[in-house]
Amino acid sequence: MSVVSQAPAATVRHDWRRDEVRALLDLPFADLMQRAQQAHRQHFDANQVQVSTLLSIKTGGCPEDCAYCPQAQRYHTGVEATKLMDTEQVLEKARQAKANGATRFCMGAAWRSPKDRDIPKVAAMIHGVKAMGLETCATLGMLSADQARDLREAGLDYYNHNIDTSPEMYGDIIHTREFQDRLDTLEHVRDVGMKTCCGGIVGMGETRHQRADFLRALANLPAHPDSVPINRLVRVEGTPLAEQSELDPFEFVRTIAVARLLMPKSMVRLSAGRETMSDELQALCFLAGANSIFYGEKLLTTANPEADADMQLFRRLGIEPMPHCETSGTVHADIAEDSCAA
Numbered sequence: 001m002s003v004v005s006q007a008p009a010a011t012v013r014h015d016w017r018r019d020e021v022r023a024l025l026d027l028p029f030a031d032l033m034q035r036a037q038q039a040h041r042q043h044f045d046a047n048q049v050q051v052s053t054l055l056s057i058k059t060g061g062c063p064e065d066c067a068y069c070p071q072a073q074r075y076h077t078g079v080e081a082t083k084l085m086d087t088e089q090v091l092e093k094a095r096q097a098k099a100n101g102a103t104r105f106c107m108g109a110a111w112r113s114p115k116d117r118d119i120p121k122v123a124a125m126i127h128g129v130k131a132m133g134l135e136t137c138a139t140l141g142m143l144s145a146d147q148a149r150d151l152r153e154a155g156l157d158y159y160n161h162n163i164d165t166s167p168e169m170y171g172d173i174i175h176t177r178e179f180q181d182r183l184d185t186l187e188h189v190r191d192v193g194m195k196t197c198c199g200g201i202v203g204m205g206e207t208r209h210q211r212a213d214f215l216r217a218l219a220n221l222p223a224h225p226d227s228v229p230i231n232r233l234v235r236v237e238g239t240p241l242a243e244q245s246e247l248d249p250f251e252f253v254r255t256i257a258v259a260r261l262l263m264p265k266s267m268v269r270l271s272a273g274r275e276t277m278s279d280e281l282q283a284l285c286f287l288a289g290a291n292s293i294f295y296g297e298k299l300l301t302t303a304n305p306e307a308d309a310d311m312q313l314f315r316r317l318g319i320e321p322m323p324h325c326e327t328s329g330t331v332h333a334d335i336a337e338d339s340c341a342a
């Protein structure tokens with residue numbers, strides 16, 4: 001208790017110790033939820049959730065060995081490898097996403113890193129999506145400094161690149177690139193002024209201590225990620241983690257709550273894994289400070305809840321989609337709506 005009370009939890013810090021984070025994860029559930037709510041309401045309207053749509057612009061056939069991933073070529077998951085989509089097809093999907101109320105469009109590719117020749121094609125997609133008034137996000141694997149600059153110049157707002165798990169556990173999950181490679185890509189992204197989207201996966205067999213270390217690693221990055229996707233492992237047949245036992249749902253909620261406390265101004269995304277969550281569990285995640293979701297029936301290759309089900313859940317909980325000018329965490333709900341160009 002003493003470790004927790006010494007640290008005002010909702011301040012923006014980059015020097016979290018593992019025992020402090022662990023102490024937050026260990027709080028009685030009601031105390032943790034109350035603190036997370038308080039931090040959430042300090043920076044956001046607790047009744048607004050940001051809506052992103054995800055599109056796989058290049059699926060499967062990935063040379064990497066991420067133990068959770070249905071798109072790794074070496075696992076037999078039934079995912080068919082495709083080529084990079086045509087720009088016009090991508091733009092059509094973005095138009096649909098916008099018509100359905102998304103404010104951010106995230107394009108994902110199953111690459112270790114993009115080839116330089118891919119960059120102009122992706123740049124054209126980004127340019128077109130941005131021109132529709134959507135926020136743009138991409139997740140294409142590792143980036144060089146030059147690639148990050150080119151994507152920024154094409155109008156990319158966010159780059160998603162996850163640390164995925166704690167530094168300690170990383171080597172058990174991925175062998176084809178290092179934790180440091182991830183940090184390097186994040187640095188290239190920050191250096192060109194793009195916003196970072198960085199989080200990871202829980203439920204891969206980690207201990208609570210390792211979850212604390214995963215959260216600590218995120219919060220101690222040189223800048224807090226603007227968006228923090230917290231994915232619950234989707235157990236896909238054929239991957240090494242297919243038989244992993246399910247994480248206690250309250251542990252998942254605790255992870256969200258501590259992410260909210262450590263990174264109070266960031267968007268915390270209740271990301272993969274919602275398809276198998278009850279409405280009640282998702283509501284608890286929103287109460288814990290999650291304020292973003294992926295909307296639309298598919299993530300990259302796995303299922304997401306039906307759009308109608310999400311809209312119904314929003315209605316039942318009195319949640320409104322967040323206009324995109326409020327996603328930085330610095331614009332409080334009290335600020336007049338007319339200052340928002342969304």
Ligand code: SAM
Nearest residue numbers: 068069109110111139140141162231233234272
């Ligand atoms: N290939 C790029 C990379 O790995 O950086 C981008 C796409 S990759 C699919 C994006 C993220 O999706 C991963 O970092 C991981 O966090 C998440 N992800 C992949 N498979 C998942 C699964 N089965 N369950 C939960 N999250 C998953």
Ligand code: DTB
Nearest residue numbers: 108139229271272299300301302
């Ligand atoms: C993130 O952290 N989660 C999203 C997004 N970033 C790209 C991807 C989830 C993928 C889940 C497995 C699949 O659908 O293939």
Ligand code: SF4
Nearest residue numbers: 062064066069072110
């Ligand atoms: Fe490839 Fe990304 Fe999947 Fe890893 S997570 S196997 S890099 S698509």
